Amino acid sequence: xxxxxxxxxxxxxxxxxxxxxxxxxxxxxxxxxxxxxxxxxxxxxxxxxxxxxxxxxxxxxxxxxxxxxxxxxxxxxxxxxxxxxxxxxxxxxxxxxxxxxxxxxxxxxxxxxxxxxxxxxxxxxxxxxxxxxxxxxxxxxxxxxxxxxxxxxxxxxxxxxxxxxxxxxxxxxxxxxxxxxxxxxxxxxxxxxxxxxxxxxxx
Amino acid sequence: xxxxxxxxxxxxxxxxxxxxxxxxxxxxxxxxxxxxxxxxxxxxxxxxxxxxxxxxxxxxxxxxxxxxxxxxxxxxxxxxxxxxxxxxxxxxxxxxxxxxxxxxxxxxxxxxxxxxxxxxxxxxxxxxxxxxxxxxxxxxxxxxxxxxxxxxxxxxxxxxxxxxxxxxxxxxxxxxxxxxxxxxxxxxxxxxxxxxxxxxxxxxxxxxxxxxxxxxxxxxxxxxxxxxxxxxxxxxxxxxxxxxxxxxxxxxxxxxxxxxxxxxxxxxxxxxxxxxxxxxxxxxxxxxxxxxxxxxxxxxxxxxxxxxxxxxxxxxxxxxxxxxxxxxxxxxxxxxxxxxxxxxxxxxxxxxxxxxxxxxxxxxxxxxxxxxxxxxxxxxxxxxxxxxxxxxxxxxxxxxxxxxxxxxxxxxxxxxxxxxxxxxxxxxxxxxxxxxxxxxxxxxxxxxxxxxxxxxxxxxxxxxx
Numbered sequence: 001x002x003x004x005x006x007x008x009x010x011x012x013x014x015x016x017x018x019x020x021x022x023x024x025x026x027x028x029x030x031x032x033x034x035x036x037x038x039x040x041x042x043x044x045x046x047x048x049x050x051x052x053x054x055x056x057x058x059x060x061x062x063x064x065x066x067x068x069x070x071x072x073x074x075x076x077x078x079x080x081x082x083x084x085x086x087x088x089x090x091x092x093x094x095x096x097x098x099x100x101x102x103x104x105x106x107x108x109x110x111x112x113x114x115x116x117x118x119x120x121x122x123x124x125x126x127x128x129x130x131x132x133x134x135x136x137x138x139x140x141x142x143x144x145x146x147x148x149x150x151x152x153x154x155x156x157x158x159x160x161x162x163x164x165x166x167x168x169x170x171x172x173x174x175x176x177x178x179x180x181x182x183x184x185x186x187x188x189x190x191x192x193x194x195x196x197x198x199x200x201x202x203x
Numbered sequence: 204x205x206x207x208x209x210x211x212x213x214x215x216x217x218x219x220x221x222x223x224x225x226x227x228x229x230x231x232x233x234x235x236x237x238x239x240x241x242x243x244x245x246x247x248x249x250x251x252x253x254x255x256x257x258x259x260x261x262x263x264x265x266x267x268x269x270x271x272x273x274x275x276x277x278x279x280x281x282x283x284x285x286x287x288x289x290x291x292x293x294x295x296x297x298x299x300x301x302x303x304x305x306x307x308x309x310x311x312x313x314x315x316x317x318x319x320x321x322x323x324x325x326x327x328x329x330x331x332x333x334x335x336x337x338x339x340x341x342x343x344x345x346x347x348x349x350x351x352x353x354x355x356x357x358x359x360x361x362x363x364x365x366x367x368x369x370x371x372x373x374x375x376x377x378x379x380x381x382x383x384x385x386x387x388x389x390x391x392x393x394x395x396x397x398x399x400x401x402x403x404x405x406x407x408x409x410x411x412x413x414x415x416x417x418x419x420x421x422x423x424x425x426x427x428x429x430x431x432x433x434x435x436x437x438x439x440x441x442x443x444x445x446x447x448x449x450x451x452x453x454x455x456x457x458x459x460x461x462x463x464x465x466x467x468x469x470x471x472x473x474x475x476x477x478x479x480x481x482x483x484x485x486x487x488x489x490x491x492x493x494x495x496x497x498x499x500x501x502x503x504x505x506x507x508x509x510x511x512x513x514x515x516x517x518x519x520x521x522x523x524x525x526x527x528x529x530x531x532x533x534x535x536x537x538x539x540x541x542x543x544x545x546x547x548x549x550x551x552x553x554x555x556x557x558x559x560x561x562x563x564x565x566x567x568x569x570x571x572x573x574x575x576x577x578x579x580x581x582x583x584x585x586x587x588x589x590x591x592x593x594x595x596x597x598x599x600x601x602x603x604x605x606x607x608x609x610x611x612x613x614x615x616x617x618x619x620x621x622x623x624x625x626x627x628x629x630x631x632x633x634x635x636x637x638x639x640x641x642x643x644x645x646x647x648x649x650x651x652x653x654x655x656x657x658x659x660x661x662x663x664x665x666x667x668x
Contacts, residue, residue: 100465100466102465102466102467102469102470103466104466104467104470106431106470106472106475107431107472108427108428108431108472108475108476109431109432109435109475109479110431110432112470112475112478114466114469114470116469122465122469123465123468126469128469128470129478130470130474130475130477130478131478131482132435132478132479132482132483135482138665139482142481146481181466181467182466183465183466185465
């Protein structure tokens with residue numbers, strides 16, 4: 001079981017038209033400032049070994065060109081003991097609704113796809129639904145409507161279609177790839193569109 | 204392990220001749236009980252007792268030392284001898300070209316004798332022989348009257364002929380449900396207890412019951428499936444054709460703690476089963492009572508995609524409780540047409556307020572039930588009817604029961620009955636149920652069963668567009 005590097009996971013997702021937040025590996029704070037432009041960004045140090053990034057001081061959010069320098073230095077210092085690592089800069093999405101979309105192989109039924117209320121709520125509310133891959137359009141819609149939080153996630157038919165589309169794409173990617181497990185957590189729904197913000201894909 | 208493929212179970216469940224290996228004159232032996240049960244149940248085919256020590260007759264039948272000595276077509280061989288002798292007996296069944304085998308004997312994989320069980324599988328494959336068991340109760344069938352259950356007939360009620368077939372991995376659950384089916388008043392078609400499922404498993408049985416024309420509703424108690432993807436394949440083909448009610452015992456959470464992703468930690472094995480049931484059109488029962496509740500509505504009532512429910516009642520409070528349950532289950536109360544309302548006003552006494560739920564008052568007799576059912580069942584705004592008949596009231600008697608049977612079997616919309624009460628009520632409940640209309644004793648059970656019928660009808664409808 002090996003986890004794909006962030007940009008490799010992103011490339012795979014993009015191949016299946018799954019929208020991911022704009023990101024780049026950066027090697028210095030200057031590169032991070034250049035990447036940010038006039039927008040706010042997130043910086044994460046990603047060690048090769050999986051660890052809890054935010055608890056270990058490897059993540060800084062909401063950075064603008066003034067705060068990038070200090071945050072970058074601090075992350076580098078914390079990341080020193082987790083070498084080797086890469087530093088990823090990502091554009092920030094403000095507001096929006098977080099969902100998780102994932103996949104796992106069930107020992108009886110094979111590949112299954114999951115959707116749930118995302119971010120910090122995943123474990124607390126355990127509000128999710130599950131289907132065997134490949135899923136149909138009808139399955140995708142039912143998965144969303146089955147959630148207790150469906151009226152928040154899919155406020156209207158347009159939102160329902162958007163989220164169903166994500167599920168169909170993820171199911172397709174999962175069936176056609178050699179991935180064993182995946183978490184797109186969170187995917188942020190915002191402004192009538194969405195962005196996958198964290199990608200965890202295990203081969 | 205290579206599999207024999209889809210097994211034809213017809214000869215096992217509907218045999219023209221049976222051989223009992225392990226037959227005995229000793230009433231304590233399982234082989235004896237099985238022969239006695241077949242005699243008692245009225246099995247009409249040939250019976251061949253087999254016992255290696257046979258002296259020529261057992262229980263009045265000509266007996267044989269080996270199945271190979273019979274030299275006639277044997278559809279079903281039942282093996283009830285100690286486990287270590289089973290492989291040899293099975294080998295002989297293969298050579299005798301029997302149609303199928305039920306191995307009652309225990310002492311295989313369930314106690315760690317995987318080697319013995321593997322021998323069974325090997326021999327079954329060699330002769331392309333369908334084998335049920337080992338370690339099971341076997342089969343019973345209300346038409347052929349074959350009965351391999353080694354349970355004394357005075358201890359368990361044997362259901363009458365009907366359209367529900369039931370398959371259970373567990374013998375204990377199987378026999379207790381069998382016992383209950385009789386008291387619920389809907390009949391049985393086939394029954395399978397398949398134990399260790401060494402050869403024939405739930406997928407084979409599902410496939411068989413799906414095609415079986417005697418089976419209107421198939422009901423499964425499973426503890427786990429070995430061939431998940433095959434189950435899905437068969438389910439895709441058959442859940443649209445007939446209702447498959449299922450209950451899964453044993454909630455396992457193994458592996459979820461060590462999971463490396465959120466998805467894996469959330470989606471344990473029981474969640475996966477539940478998702479599969481939903482996705483592929485199985486009707487999941489919450490518990491054994493629910494299993495029976497669902498069986499009786501699916502076997503007697505027509506499909507219905509609408510969710511507007513009319514309530515007629517001879518007790519106000521019960522009507523309110525059913526109304527609550529209707530909305531809790533995502534259904535709604537029907538709004539009758541103007542025409543129905545004015546017709547009802549004509550036939551109901553002045554004390555009856557004509558609205559939904561229709562409270563016909565405590566003195567409602569069969570003629571009031573009859574006129575209400577007549578008007579409500581013809582109303583285009585009504586998809587299904589719940590009739591509440593409280594038999595404690597002065598007007599309710601056996602004529603009310605027969606009115607409910609009359610409408611419940613005649614109209615094209617689902618009609619179910621709610622009756623709460625003691626012995627007088629129970630007598631009428633079984634009368635109504637034997638007449639082909641399901642009766643429930645709680646508003647929640649009645650409505651959730653109706654909701655399951657509507658959900659399934661919608662699944663069938665959408666899938667067949």
